[in-house]
Amino acid sequence: MNGRPDSSEAAPYYFTYIDKVPGDNPLQAIESQFESHSGMLSSISEERSLHRYAPGKWSIRQVLNHVSDTERAFAFRALWFARTFDSPLPGYDQDIAAAGAQADPIPWSAHVEEFRHVRLATISLFQNLPAEAWMRTGVASVKPFTVRALAFIIPGHVEHHFAILRERYLS
Numbered sequence: 001m002n003g004r005p006d007s008s009e010a011a012p013y014y015f016t017y018i019d020k021v022p023g024d025n026p027l028q029a030i031e032s033q034f035e036s037h038s039g040m041l042s043s044i045s046e047e048r049s050l051h052r053y054a055p056g057k058w059s060i061r062q063v064l065n066h067v068s069d070t071e072r073a074f075a076f077r078a079l080w081f082a083r084t085f086d087s088p089l090p091g092y093d094q095d096i097a098a099a100g101a102q103a104d105p106i107p108w109s110a111h112v113e114e115f116r117h118v119r120l121a122t123i124s125l126f127q128n129l130p131a132e133a134w135m136r137t138g139v140a141s142v143k144p145f146t147v148r149a150l151a152f153i154i155p156g157h158v159e160h161h162f163a164i165l166r167e168r169y170l171s
Contacts, residue, residue, distance in 0.1 A: 017156030081138030
């Protein structure tokens, strides 16, 4: 599990997420992030969670829903590849997912709890992978991935969106 992905383990775009993760242990990053962001999430009120920083932008609820849904998608890809399924997986369209989620009517507290549950499931998945599974590969969105790269993409994606929350929504 240790070691950073090299350029053959994911398409260049995904290194915008991978590069946000410090160190060589993605599971450690996922676990520490779980605790480090809970304060920010709990400080957002139900009313504030409906805030959009500009017309046409997602609300804070939609952002956290997107983070949870996307973590599920990346974790599923990791599971699929780790278990040696060889069928390519389809792409994931965040806009279709966001529209289908209808996140705004769901209470903020439910979104926070959902993120917590999704994160615990992700931690469990990676904690229990056999050593040889980390370098297994597969194709999703017509792009190759290793399980290890996906393990880095997950916390990097969260960092990306939580930085946006801090800079554009909560400042």
